[in-house]
Amino acid sequence: MTVSPLTLSARDGIDASVDRGIRAIVSGAASGETCATELAAAPWTFDAAPGYGPGASMGDVIPAGAPRQGALPAQYREASEDELHQRIRDAKAALGSRLVILGHFYQRDEVVRHADYVGDSFQLANAAKAHPEAEAIVFCGVHFMAETADLLSGPDQAVILPNLAAGCSMADMADIDQVEDCWEQLEDVYGPLDQRDADGLLPVIPVTYMNSSAAIKGFVGRHHGIVCTSSNARTVLEWAFARGRRVLFFPDQHLGRNTAKAMGVPLEAMPMWNPHRPLGGSDEPTLRDARVILWHGFCSVHRRFTVEQIEKARAEHPGVRVIVHPECPMPVVDAADEAGSTDVIRRAIEEATTPTTFAIGTEINLVQRLAAQHPQHTIFCLDPVVCPCSTMYRIHPGYLAWTLEELVAGRTVNRISVPADVAEPARLALDRMLACVPQAPARRA
Numbered sequence: 001m002t003v004s005p006l007t008l009s010a011r012d013g014i015d016a017s018v019d020r021g022i023r024a025i026v027s028g029a030a031s032g033e034t035c036a037t038e039l040a041a042a043p044w045t046f047d048a049a050p051g052y053g054p055g056a057s058m059g060d061v062i063p064a065g066a067p068r069q070g071a072l073p074a075q076y077r078e079a080s081e082d083e084l085h086q087r088i089r090d091a092k093a094a095l096g097s098r099l100v101i102l103g104h105f106y107q108r109d110e111v112v113r114h115a116d117y118v119g120d121s122f123q124l125a126n127a128a129k130a131h132p133e134a135e136a137i138v139f140c141g142v143h144f145m146a147e148t149a150d151l152l153s154g155p156d157q158a159v160i161l162p163n164l165a166a167g168c169s170m171a172d173m174a175d176i177d178q179v180e181d182c183w184e185q186l187e188d189v190y191g192p193l194d195q196r197d198a199d200g201l202l203p204v205i206p207v208t209y210m211n212s213s214a215a216i217k218g219f220v221g222r223h224h225g226i227v228c229t230s231s232n233a234r235t236v237l238e239w240a241f242a243r244g245r246r247v248l249f250f251p252d253q254h255l256g257r258n259t260a261k262a263m264g265v266p267l268e269a270m271p272m273w274n275p276h277r278p279l280g281g282s283d284e285p286t287l288r289d290a291r292v293i294l295w296h297g298f299c300s301v302h303r304r305f306t307v308e309q310i311e312k313a314r315a316e317h318p319g320v321r322v323i324v325h326p327e328c329p330m331p332v333v334d335a336a337d338e339a340g341s342t343d344v345i346r347r348a349i350e351e352a353t354t355p356t357t358f359a360i361g362t363e364i365n366l367v368q369r370l371a372a373q374h375p376q377h378t379i380f381c382l383d384p385v386v387c388p389c390s391t392m393y394r395i396h397p398g399y400l401a402w403t404l405e406e407l408v409a410g411r412t413v414n415r416i417s418v419p420a421d422v423a424e425p426a427r428l429a430l431d432r433m434l435a436c437v438p439q440a441p442a443r444r445a
């Protein structure tokens, strides 16, 4: 049986820390494999280098203008882990209700332990909304999540991303200029895109996954479109099909394909749009027959999961329950027992009443935490190679301590602000989603 040693220790209730596990693998203290030994180092050692950093996105091409993080002061780089945790606790106590810390499911355990709320990106943005008294919302996640929190929070609240290098390679795959260019080309194929046909339908409704920049959400809002999450993608697509002949779905091709396929849309009616090729690499007849045009984007974390991993899990663990995230490629979703958002995965494990073996296809930090929290079950990540999300990994307790102590000193660093001309239509796209789908709340940590 080959199971990540990280998962084995977590299953025994010993340790939920992916970071400590990686360091143990790299030092030779534990067996196992990691996709990048540099992960054992602190993020500031590679913040100055271009790229997404070690982890699942390290092979992706980062846009030239992606935000970079300035140097972290030495006192935080040189502090011990225990000292950083104490400084974070002290700063939190000093700030009291002026501060809310949000921690995404995929954050390292050393950061999540300080969060007031833990959840997915939209749950967390909504949690911030419930704290109008907080002057600062520190979002331990990635850039598009902090933007969404800024859209949903009050104008006097500062949303802070502890490390500006924490972007998202998938969100970066749909650049606003590329999307505007795509829209112009689609207008050449379908005619005026704001003109309804005899049935009252628009030629194309743009739908963007929450994992996209505020600029993309604003584009969608301006063009009769809507935002979706991995929990509500089907309901949102139904909303869009009630208003348009077809959907342009970005940035994640897999969520779009998996969702539309489950709704009965044939694969041949789902052409891919590659922004680097004329007509997205498609042709006019195909685009005219399309029901869902899929943007050529993907999550490098979820693309690591394979059908072979599922077959191996089934061979080694008869009766295993395989649950994967819908950002995984279609054959993986088809081979799994269930597919669902991070929240669906978490609830499935919580609701299992008898000891069960789960093989999970999502980010290792969440899998590891679930395994530690539920020792009555056997829970392991389908991918035996430990390879966290590169950009989530950029948030380290050192950056959290720095941003909090700056707040205590009356200074706001790393604030994420969405310009008003983008924010207004982006909120419209989010409001359309809220009007058609109620959201599950984030949990207090």
Ligand code: SF4
Pocket (backbone or CB within 6 Å): 057, 106, 142, 167, 168, 169, 170, 171, 211, 299, 300, 301, 302, 363, 389, 390, 391, 392
């Ligand atoms: S897990 Fe994937 S979609 Fe989420 S932040 Fe990382 S790269 Fe982006």
